[in-house]
Amino acid sequence: MRPVTPLSILAHELESLDRERPSPRLDRARALASGLDDYLSAMTTPESERLAALNRRTTGHVWAGTEGAVATLEPEMLSGHVEGQLLRFLVAVTGARRVLEIGTFTGYSALAMAEALPADGRVVTCEADPRAAGVAREAFAGCDRITLVEGPALATLDRLADAGEVFDLAFVDADKTQYWDYLDVAHRRGLLAPGAVVVVDNTLYQGEVYLDAARRSPQGAAVAEFNARVAAHPAFEQVLLPLRDGVTLIRVLR
Numbered sequence: 001m002r003p004v005t006p007l008s009i010l011a012h013e014l015e016s017l018d019r020e021r022p023s024p025r026l027d028r029a030r031a032l033a034s035g036l037d038d039y040l041s042a043m044t045t046p047e048s049e050r051l052a053a054l055n056r057r058t059t060g061h062v063w064a065g066t067e068g069a070v071a072t073l074e075p076e077m078l079s080g081h082v083e084g085q086l087l088r089f090l091v092a093v094t095g096a097r098r099v100l101e102i103g104t105f106t107g108y109s110a111l112a113m114a115e116a117l118p119a120d121g122r123v124v125t126c127e128a129d130p131r132a133a134g135v136a137r138e139a140f141a142g143c144d145r146i147t148l149v150e151g152p153a154l155a156t157l158d159r160l161a162d163a164g165e166v167f168d169l170a171f172v173d174a175d176k177t178q179y180w181d182y183l184d185v186a187h188r189r190g191l192l193a194p195g196a197v198v199v200v201d202n203t204l205y206q207g208e209v210y211l212d213a214a215r216r217s218p219q220g221a222a223v224a225e226f227n228a229r230v231a232a233h234p235a236f237e238q239v240l241l242p243l244r245d246g247v248t249l250i251r252v253l254r
């Protein structure tokens, strides 16, 4: 898989340097960077067989040439084992019953969260791409706790707010250039219960958010702006964890 997190990009760079000019110190630096993700996975509660099968199916799927409705679909989009377990864990410890997800892809994170819900719990997940939605629908077969809403997420959020829906936990993982709008609309329109937790993926955006601002992609620039707005907002408290491509946990104070 293509390196898409700050750590895996660093490991990849160190591997190239170590090949060009081998040295024991470079080799140790490479081993430090490249060994961490596997160790985290080995020490984290294993994924269920259902999630493992979806993980294999997503990474084995031929996505090449798949220009999605909103983005090029690729297996690197999958949150995967450790982040999926973090989401499961958060649903369990917060006691969330109503979960909102923005960005379904093949359904891994939605299924992971659904596994931790009580019997009357529900995940509403939004996906704009019909092909990703098709794979996710198959993955959700027999799981009546998940409702997949196909279409642009911002329009779905408006409809959910009109219907008076309120969520205890949200996972934001769709178009990076719309991150602020997702959070702002969900917050202003009352979709987030007081004390709700919002989990936001890719908030390090391959390191772009803390590297040279002039070289940021539009997505990196949008995520940097999102992070700064969240940090300055009086209604949120938050922590940015350096897991994978960065995961921010936000608690809605009011």
Ligand SMILES: C[S@@+](CC[C@H](N)C(=O)[O-])C[C@H]1O[C@@H](n2cnc3c(N)ncnc32)[C@H](O)[C@@H]1O
Pocket: 068, 069, 070, 071, 077, 078, 079, 080, 102, 103, 104, 105, 106, 107, 108, 109, 110, 126, 127, 128, 129, 132, 151, 152, 153, 154, 173, 174, 175, 178
């Ligand atoms: C990173 S993937 C989601 C991965 C998924 N949460 C997981 O853990 O496996 C992002 C998904 O968001 C979808 N997406 C992008 N923009 C969207 C939008 N405006 N509305 C709804 N879905 C969108 C993409 O089609 C893609 O499937």
